Ligand code: HEC
């Protein structure tokens with residue numbers, strides 16, 4: 001049987017979103033990690049017509065889940081970061097090189113805040129793209145699977161070097177068409193439930209959906225350790241999960257649509273701190 005699209009009211013009923021569309025502001029708490037205070041709430045950038053404030057997803061979690069991010073010893077995502085640290089100094093591929101032969105981790109400070117960005121070739125590059133290019137072109141090693149644990153752990157290790165710094169992706173110049181494309185995806189209703197990202201993460205953040213509290217769908221904390229699946233989750237894996245939940249055919253992990261969406265959503269968090277690796281349920 002082929003299901004057709006259904007009305008927004010019925011969709012809301014199916015997924016258990018109660019009442020009329022209206023966002024609820026979260027309680028603002030302090031998030032201090034390793035002595036550094038994170039910016040978890042900030043005025044919305046001017047290009048976000050429908051938001052006054054932007055909030056880290058951390059603010060929407062339960063106190064128990066929030067607590068796991070306060071200390072790196074309690075943060076289950078750090079196990080993956082440590083594994084990435086080992087990989088960073090292990091030679092691989094035909095060139096017999098390790099990342100550490102050419103890079104020092106400290107040199108990546110600030111990189112997370114500006115990605116994805118458009119490179120000289122006119123393409124939009126994610127952190128994953130940079131890492132895999134080094135593997136294939138500079139190490140003679142196989143590209144890691146996009147969204148897989150190795151690549152996502154390395155993305156977390158490099159992202160951690162920017163923790164506490166404000167997200168600051170470019171949206172103008174050559175980035176503009178990618179940003180526009182991402183924005184269009186964010187606001188386009190899809191799937192059998194006929195919903196857009198914005199219906200949940202802009203119109204209804206702060207509200208309960210089944211047993212979960214909706215956030216603004218920010219990505220400043222990615223990769224994120226999820227208690228639900230016990231591993232680090234990439235940005236694209238999360239997008240895919242949300243699309244499946246509204247019974248839409250997800251775009252490809254590592255594909256152009258998700259890269260454009262990643263840029264757009266990153267820009268919705270311009271001003272929030274990089275919190276990598278965050279902890280969510
Ligand atoms: C043979 C040397 C070499 C190896 C090995 C190597 N890289 Fe690179 N990498 C480079 C060069 C050269 C660049 C481009 C110039 C630059 O930005 O440093 C680069 C760029 C990058 C960038 C983008 C940096 C930026 O600021 O734009 C990242 C991220 C990166 N490499 C990660 C890695 C990781 C992770 C590994 C191991 C899996 C690795 N690289 C292995 C040489 C290397």
Ligand code: HEC
Nearest residue numbers: 057195196197200212213214215217218238239242246280
């Ligand atoms: C039916 C409602 C719904 C829709 C539509 C939806 N999501 Fe979500 N999303 C959720 C729920 C529930 C969660 C888990 C709680 C939270 O963090 O909001 C979530 C989490 C997220 C997160 C993780 C936030 C964090 O802080 O870790 C991101 C990113 C995200 N969604 C992006 C998207 C994108 C992109 C789309 C559109 C393709 C989308 N979502 C569509 C319900 C939705």
